[in-house]
Amino acid sequence: MFNFDETYSRRNTSSLKWDLMEKIYSIPDASKIIPMWVADMDFAAPETITNALKARMDFPLFGYTFEDEACASSVTSWLARRNDWHVPTESVLYHQGVVPAISTIVEAFTNEGDTVLVNAPIYPPFFNVPKKLNRQVAYAPLHEENGVYTFDFESFEEQAKKDDVKLFIFCHPHNPSGTVWSEDVLKRIDTICAENGVIVLSDEIHSDLILNGTQHIPFAKASSHADNVITCVAPTKTFNIAGIQAAMMIVTDAKKRQIIRKTMESHSQMGLNTFALTAVQAAFSEESEAWLHALIDYLNENVRYVIDTITQELPKINVKHPDATYLLWLDMRQTGMTEKEMMQKLLDAGVALDPGTKYGAPFDGFLRMNIACTRETLKEAVKRFIQALS
Ligand SMILES: Cc1ncc(COP(=O)(O)O)c(C=O)c1O
Missing domain, CATH: 3.40.640.10 (Type I PLP-dependent aspartate aminotransferase-like (Major domain))
Structure with a gap:
């Protein structure tokens, strides 16, 4: 009934999430990078609203x-x-x-x-x-x-x-x-x-x-x-x-x-x-609630996919299924990498997450990942994440 798999090209739409990465991450070109940072989903709003x-x-x-x-x-x-x-x-x-x-x-x-x-x-x-x-x-x-x-x-x-x-x-x-x-x-x-x-x-x-x-x-x-x-x-x-x-x-x-x-x-x-x-x-x-229920199911599947895949490939990462939100708080401390190192590797591999220190100075060693995107985008992003940090 609701198609959360539909991919919209959001580049060049003045999307903060997609079009502001050069500025946010101080990089010359973000045209190939998948954004998993700001809390904004890649799904169309429900038709009740549109x-x-x-x-x-x-x-x-x-x-x-x-x-x-x-x-x-x-x-x-x-x-x-x-x-x-x-x-x-x-x-x-x-x-x-x-x-x-x-x-x-x-x-x-x-x-x-x-x-x-x-x-x-x-x-x-x-x-x-x-x-x-x-x-x-x-x-x-x-x-x-x-x-x-x-x-x-x-x-x-x-x-x-x-x-x-x-x-x-x-x-x-x-x-x-x-x-x-x-x-x-x-x-x-x-x-x-x-x-x-x-x-x-x-x-x-x-x-x-x-x-x-x-x-x-x-x-x-x-x-x-x-x-x-x-x-x-x-x-x-x-x-x-x-x-x-x-x-x-x-x-x-x-x-x-x-x-x-x-x-x-x-x-x-x-x-x-x-x-x-x-x-x-x-x-x-x-009328909007049916869409919301379907969204929650989709987000839960996305969370499961990310956690299962990442923890299998990179067991040093500690991440819990959140009670709420489409944001994963990844404890990377056991990897021994600094935040700067991790962020650089991830950007090089084509995925942009939020650094932990954005949420407070002591949180070097954490990353925040936004998983509210289509499953297709998510799979590609997770692949890059694993490649970057393996
Ligand atoms: C806890 C919290 N409050 C507020 C906001 C943003 O609210 P607004 O866009 O209405 O200013 C966010 C966005 O991520 C948030 O996580």
Whole structure:
């Protein structure tokens, strides 16, 4: 019913993933390189979204639009249906992306010089955005054992207790390890943050992409202090429409909503553009869910293929099937190669991954691999990966 095997030529389409590699990797020519870096899939968006956009195009008036009740309802209905999380439509605020929303939230709830707490390893904007806004960053490293990541509450609490720590940016599910956090973990984080006056920003952009069949539990749903929590969600990773730019902040506390609105207004932030408005509602419709289920099956097969093939050929690589996301976090430390060496060999062989140090300085020896491409592309990429590192 859905053909994830269809290959689209994305070169020369202004695709960040395909057309920006020369710049990202400082190489003269990337025309033969398969990209497995930025979290963007090589699959067409579902027809529910493309048809809705085409229909919108047929009405050739593109004046100012606003996020009406129907849009908010599509968001809250999605969260209720998928995660049994029931929030009023008035709690939905909009932004053009989760990363811009993180900037707004950091600006709104911390002052210059304050500290923002993040885990390590972590999605780079979690520390880069606060730093660019002249905030300090404190790291609470995750505990790792044989590729399994768990929360280190001792170091987390120690950091959260510090007076200057005002905000914790949480990645749920976690990028890059693909960990889905349990309710118990969420509750403990919730208690520590509430007791120490630390606001929680829970980035749940990957929450629709659960691969292991478990149920995503929104942090705010598990929380006993929901007014202390701001949740970011988006249809953009789920349905591969990041270029359309759309995100939501779910903020149940009216006072916090007011503060966020004021910060957004100070930068004349307008929320969703006309096409995002249409795409969000189409994405968060019941009709899109069949596509999502098929996608998850395809991604699981891709993950299995990569892990089986790589670990058979290169047994020194340690990699776990992620609970969520289409990103593999490869522990390469036993190969004895430096990150620079590995990256060079891989680029020479024609495949571009993310270096581990992008996710925090201590992660030299790790690579992040995006497996969301057609099986045909994946097989070629894995072949090159093995050739490069054998
Ligand atoms: C955890 C996380 N948050 C946010 C984003 C990007 O969000 P946006 O494109 O809406 O800014 C990504 C993209 O990979 C991500 O992994």
